[in-house]
Amino acid sequence: MLTSEEQAFVDFWTGQRTRRRSVASRISSGLPLGVGIVVVLFLSIATGWYQRATMVMRTHSSVILMIVIAAIGIVLFMSYFSAQHEWDQNEERYQVLLQKQKSAGAAKEL
Numbered sequence: 848m849l850t851s852e853e854q855a856f857v858d859f860w861t862g863q864r865t866r867r868r869s870v871a872s873r874i875s876s877g878l879p880l881g882v883g884i885v886v887v888l889f890l891s892i893a894t895g896w897y898q899r900a901t902m903v904m905r906t907h908s909s910v911i912l913m914i915v916i917a918a919i920g921i922v923l924f925m926s927y928f929s930a931q932h933e934w935d936q937n938e939e940r941y942q943v944l945l946q947k948q949k950s951a952g953a954a955k956e957l
Contacts, residue, residue: 848951853944860941874923877930881922888918 849857866872892914895901904910 849944849948853947857941857944857948860937864938864941870927873930873934874926876933877926877928878922880929881925884925885918885922888921 891897892900892904904914
């Protein structure tokens, strides 16, 4: 038999699992982690604690463009894969709870 918390999760995930299949919804749900990493990256660049990196950035203007492109890549990568990991964990928990519910129902019939 499922607890009330487990049953609430099964009800919630039954509705959410089809809605969260699209790439756009996955990226939007994992966006804060990717943005947080990029903000920390830009803060470390802005403080100038690594003198050599600051020197190279000031002498080669194309480095700034590469940093922006890399930041966008980091945000997209971290957003998608953190959301994918969260979805996989929820799906696994959902399947386990369904099996538990099914086995509890079969035990009652005996």
